[in-house]
Amino acid sequence: MTEIKSYKFDEFLRRDAGRYRLFLVYGPDRGLVSERAGLIAKGSGVPLDDPFSVMKLDIGDVDGDSGRIVDEVNAIGLFGGSRLVWVRAGGNDKALTSVLNTLSENPPESAYLIIEAGDLRKGTAMRKAAESARQIAAIPCYADDARALNALIDETLGEAALRITPQARQLLVSMIGGDRLATRNEIEKLALYGRGLEMITEEDVAAVIGDASAISADDAVDAVLSGDVAALRHAMAKVSQSKTPIFMILNGCIRQFHLLDQMRAEMESKRTPASQVMQSHGRQIFFRRKPIFEKALSAWNGNATERALRMLSEAVLNTRRYPALEESIATQTLLALTLRSNRRAG
Secondary structure, eight states: OOBOOGGGHHHHHHHTGGGOSEEEEEOSOHHHHHHHHHHHHHHTOOOTTOTTTEEEEEHHHHTTOHHHHHHHHHOOOTTSSOEEEEEEOSSOOHHHHHHHHHHHHSOOSSEEEEEEOOOOOTTOHHHHHHHTOTTEEEEEOOOOOHHHHHHHHHHHHHHTTOOBOHHHHHHHHHHOOSOHHHHHHHHHHHHHHTTTOSSBOHHHHHHHSOSHHHHHHHHHHHHHHHTOHHHHHHHHHHHHHTTOOHHHHHHHHHHHHHHHHHHHHHHHHHTOOHHHHHHHHGGGSOGGGHHHHHHHHHHOOHHHHHHHHHHHHHHHHHHHHOGGGHHHHHHHHHHHHHHHHHHHHO
8 A cells, every 4th residue: 555645745756756657646635636746747757848758638538448548658659768648537437447457467667647536535446446556656635734834835935035923824824725726826926925025924914815715615615515505606606706716616615525424424334413423523614614514414414425526526627628617517516516405404
């Protein structure tokens, strides 16, 4: 089993990544998944701007044909050298599971395979295929904790030769997180604003990093969980007005349904009431949102949450395949889940 813990990824990239040819990068934080896949690709030494050396595929391009990916990995480069096959998937996929099983038995010698996936539950076929094979590096990507956020702040502000007060750092940490790409963008925006300043203060953080995006994202997720169609439409209008990236809303829903799924599993396996599970697992939920979440716990069972996670992962994939339809795809998916919440609550 070769699972790379999140806090060990940087060390893995420096010391051990060169020993592997096969990588599965997955998790609910799509920004972090994309960032880490990019770092692995860069570290492979394959020229990423060479179309003869790099093959990028979406899972929809493969259409369930695992043989095509295996053939691409085993193909000989037109001008020699190593090749990189980079596949973006939405979630658990039978074809990719077959690819991982096949290539783990006979790893390529002159090619790399990177698979980007969404949130894969423990025990799903793709995770089992990767985690059970020594030849595959399985890299989970979950939302940054305070330690990771502080390291990212130090890295970004340090490059700009900026310092930040403890109070400003505390405020900044409270306003970011959830998606690595969005987090990095916000810190870089703060660094740009702070050019020429001796010290970044709370006022600077408040001026640059608004919390409207986080509020509108939470509103949309809460509307889905509570089955409130009108509230969802209102929240999505705020999302559009605040220019909040759509993937943040989908990722927020994925995180909440992932937590819902974990809590439902404990309820069903240990016959634990929702109120008790909320006490043991609900610390990370803002207190004003807990009634909504506890109601959702009673309305959704394990099978239903699993289907919801599949729907959300497919929506993320489709927004990447059809960026012009991103808002429409996300809204339709969230509306469908909201209606299901409404029916279940009823």
